[in-house]
Amino acid sequence: MRYNSPVMEKILPFPFRVSIEEALTIQKELERRISLHYTLEDASVNCIGGIDVSYLKSGFSMAVAVVLSFPEFQLLEVQVGKAPASFPYIPGFLSFREGPAIEKALSRIKKEPQLWFFDGQGIAHPRGVGLASHIGVLFDLVSIGIAKKPLIGEFEPPPPEKGAYSPLYYQEKQVGFAVRTRKNVKPIYVSPGHKISLEGALRWALKATGRYRLPEPTRIAHQLSQKLKKEGQDLGPGNTVF
DNA sequence: GCGACAG
């Protein structure tokens, strides 16, 4: 796992530890590098990844990255990354709070999934660069944003049937979809992160969904994240920044 | 100014 060098030339050496002003500049730089072109070869996708972040009493954030086989959804790899949660949570700047831990977890992944799922927005963001897009461009990954709640935009509630969806618009443009992954259950908000199209993101979000509201990658990552935290995993595969 | 506001 390495940084997308062209991007890093612009935002090294501290991609996440920045001021709001610098964060805005970085987001602008990353946004222009987002690709919404679908390049995945569906038949060759046999591995998908998911990342979720939880917070520890210690003030650290812990990111859990999981790799699942596709379409079996068997757990193939788990990596953990911890870092001080120094940047505060500010809607529109989540990447800067969770980025450090995510970078740690991603850097330890050995098996490379063809597609990554993030718990947050992709391009459905005030400046078009949500968590999935931000990390996607930074690490040159194909990514999709899977959010449990909308951040921006307008949409009509999709029909209460499993698989139903409606477009999510923001400033005249479609930036994602409100998707009903289960009958009579609240929808999730799907938007492309990087190197994938709107339709591709929608299709893969549904293909990666099993019997639960959330797609398997982020669902499993979240489940493990909560489990590891509860068991006080201050040891294990995860180390610390600094 | 008021309300909204991923995790």
Next chain:
DNA sequence: ATCTTGTCGC
């Protein structure tokens, strides 16, 4: 996200 138990319903 996090603080927190049981409980109603598909």
